[in-house]
Amino acid sequence: MSSTTELTGAHKSAVVTGAAQGIGRSIAIRLAQDGYNLALNDLPVNKPQLEELAAEITNTHPLKGSSQGPFAHIIVGDVSDSATVQKIVNETASTFGSLDVMVANAGFMRLGPVQDINEDDYEKVMAINARGTMLCFKYAGQQMIKQGKGGSLIAASSTSGRQGHALTASYTMSKFAIRGLVHVTALDLGRFGIRCNAYAPGPVETQLTRDAALVLFKDLPPGEPPKFDRALPGEASTMDVANLVAFLASPQSSFITGQTYGICGGFYLN
């Protein structure tokens, strides 16, 4: 069992939105390894996966035995809804005593050429990715200011927040918006000791990219594996992204704010 003083997240709590699968799930597991209590959010339909994740975190938490917990708490709901995000923030603070890290990870993608954009899909992508991240920063920021001990706000941008990729107009717009929001939030909240950064992964195999591959690579011959990028040193795993998030959450990144970090095997210039 680790001593509480060795763990950067001991007696702190972190929210992870979109935690039921993929990158969000790995972020939650990685932050729990650092000792954080975890508030886990996803859509109601994914509650069973959140319950399974909460049980895993509770059973493997490094402070199990020296603290009573609870180490994980589930709050289902849609992050584009203001009342839901307020509930996430309030329940996290009341369950764990504080909210120290907010990871606005939930994301959604719809693909298609710009001349055929489905406007309902566009609204949904912008609502979840851009508005959802803004709401997370707004309400977690308020809570952190009230607590008076700083905090770390972290968002999911993407390589699509650095340059366009064909067929991704709405998604690219939303991820550029997140980069801008991250910089402004860092400037607005810096005087409260609150930092704000984003991670910008290249392709990582998750449900999101499996769905995208069905559209992007539909013309590939059967049996030929889809490949997003060439000349990379390998493929990122969800845990590679989670390790970056753990660093951005921790005091080790104490003078880093307003930045969007590429984690793409060197394919894009930061």
Ligand code: NAD
């Ligand atoms: P994923 O689809 O595997 O997981 C996303 C999760 O978010 C899902 O569990 C989903 O149910 C949840 N979610 C969707 N809408 C929600 C909402 N309105 N409220 C709450 N939860 C919601 O995706 P992922 O690949 O793990 O992506 C995680 C984040 O990383 C996203 O923001 C994505 O845009 C970003 N990202 C992913 C990649 C990649 O290659 N996988 C690359 C760059 C950026």
